[in-house]
Amino acid sequence: MKPRNKTGLYIHIPFCRSKCPYCDFYSLPPGAARGKTDAYLDALCDEMKTGARAAAFTGGERPAISSIYIGGGTPSAVDPEKLAQVLETAFLYYPVEAGAEVTVEANPASAGGAFFRAMKAAGANRISLGLQSAVDPERRALGRTADFDGVKRAVNAARDAGFENLSLDLMLGVPGQTAESLEMSLSRCAELSPEHISAYILQLEEGTPFYNKRASLALPGEDAVCGMYRTLVARLGEYGFLQYEISNFARPGFESRHNMNYWRCGEYIGVGAAAHSFYRGRRFYYPRDLDAFIAGCAPVDDGEGGTPDEFMMLALRTADGLIYKDYESYFGAPVDPKYLEGAKRIPEKYLRIFDGGFALTAEGFLISNTVIAGIL
Ligand code: SF4
Numbered sequence: 001m002k003p004r005n006k007t008g009l010y011i012h013i014p015f016c017r018s019k020c021p022y023c024d025f026y027s028l029p030p031g032a033a034r035g036k037t038d039a040y041l042d043a044l045c046d047e048m049k050t051g052a053r054a055a056a057f058t059g060g061e062r063p064a065i066s067s068i069y070i071g072g073g074t075p076s077a078v079d080p081e082k083l084a085q086v087l088e089t090a091f092l093y094y095p096v097e098a099g100a101e102v103t104v105e106a107n108p109a110s111a112g113g114a115f116f117r118a119m120k121a122a123g124a125n126r127i128s129l130g131l132q133s134a135v136d137p138e139r140r141a142l143g144r145t146a147d148f149d150g151v152k153r154a155v156n157a158a159r160d161a162g163f164e165n166l167s168l169d170l171m172l173g174v175p176g177q178t179a180e181s182l183e184m185s186l187s188r189c190a191e192l193s194p195e196h197i198s199a200y201i202l203q204l205e206e207g208t209p210f211y212n213k214r215a216s217l218a219l220p221g222e223d224a225v226c227g228m229y230r231t232l233v234a235r236l237g238e239y240g241f242l243q244y245e246i247s248n249f250a251r252p253g254f255e256s257r258h259n260m261n262y263w264r265c266g267e268y269i270g271v272g273a274a275a276h277s278f279y280r281g282r283r284f285y286y287p288r289d290l291d292a293f294i295a296g297c298a299p300v301d302d303g304e305g306g307t308p309d310e311f312m313m314l315a316l317r318t319a320d321g322l323i324y325k326d327y328e329s330y331f332g333a334p335v336d337p338k339y340l341e342g343a344k345r346i347p348e349k350y351l352r353i354f355d356g357g358f359a360l361t362a363e364g365f366l367i368s369n370t371v372i373a374g375i376l
Helices: 037-050 080-093 113-122 136-141 148-160 179-191 222-238 257-263 290-295 308-315 324-331 337-344 362-366 368-375
Strands: 007-013 065-072 096-106 126-132 166-172 196-201 242-245 248-250 267-271 276-279 282-285 300-304 351-354 357-360
Touching: 007 080, 007 257, 007 276, 037 080, 037 267, 037 290, 065 080, 065 257, 080 096, 080 113, 096 113, 096 257, 113 148, 126 148, 148 166, 166 179, 166 222, 179 222, 196 222, 222 242, 222 362, 242 257, 257 267, 257 308, 308 324, 308 368, 337 351, 337 368, 362 368
Parallel strands: 007 065, 007 267, 065 096, 096 126, 126 166, 166 196
Antiparallel strands: 196 248, 242 248, 267 276, 276 282, 282 300, 351 357
């Protein structure tokens, strides 16, 4: 049995007001979810109360929870009072540590004062807001219905409700994006004074409308996207955000504790359709099926987790990299020499080897899969 890290609780809300053309997350637009929202939220609460469905994996344990994350989908697309009940149920039935990070995702198109106040009253202390781009034509191309002024109103409403920890999501490589428009997005994003910024490169996922019409999208080329990533890292650094993971930047002390737990191979329990878990060395997940979750389906075994390869790959996503003593305390054994040998094969432009560990450089982050494959 491996030593226990912290445990996160993830709650999935699979509803959105409309479906963005690039999105592959499990979320349903109103037409497909009609009349089922309350039944789903009730089912979430029931599972958190009893833990019965996941008991085959958890042994019925209620580990101390160090972070809660309500994601989606769009949590702000459902009735704030009902969502508050979901969060309150989590606090009632899990031993949530004092000072736990409690994040709720929100979409500027659906999150207003009532939503933020309800979340704050229910115990949330962090908001993750989907900005994607601060340039309106890019926002429209991504299917985002609120304009940038709407984003500003949502940020102000979150601050007015008392949230002092706000994260904004950005995207790189979106249709029509240029080096100049990215600079504009970054400076407008910084003007909103978030504590945290996540920035992901658009992926064309099979089956999405973007994938199907990829030939006609005005997508920036690969070199341009690499240039955008370098600009992102440089500019956010100038604005005072430290890069602590490939896609994540924070003011000191505001790194996402929930996500850091994933990258440290910590345990987490996911509740809801499409929610994944890692507990006591096993991975398991609920099917991407709203009706099945409402009907009481159990999670499905997804095999062993927390292997040395996985630990190494996740650690290399972070700016700290693979720290030998963390590996040793996780596995109770020294770092496998194959990783040390593999690391020596990687040019120092991509991998930094230092006393006690090794980490990807900014250039290494750009080709992280290749570097990790090279180490393995
Ligand atoms: S709001 Fe988020 S989860 Fe919903 S469709 Fe758009 S990208 Fe997907």
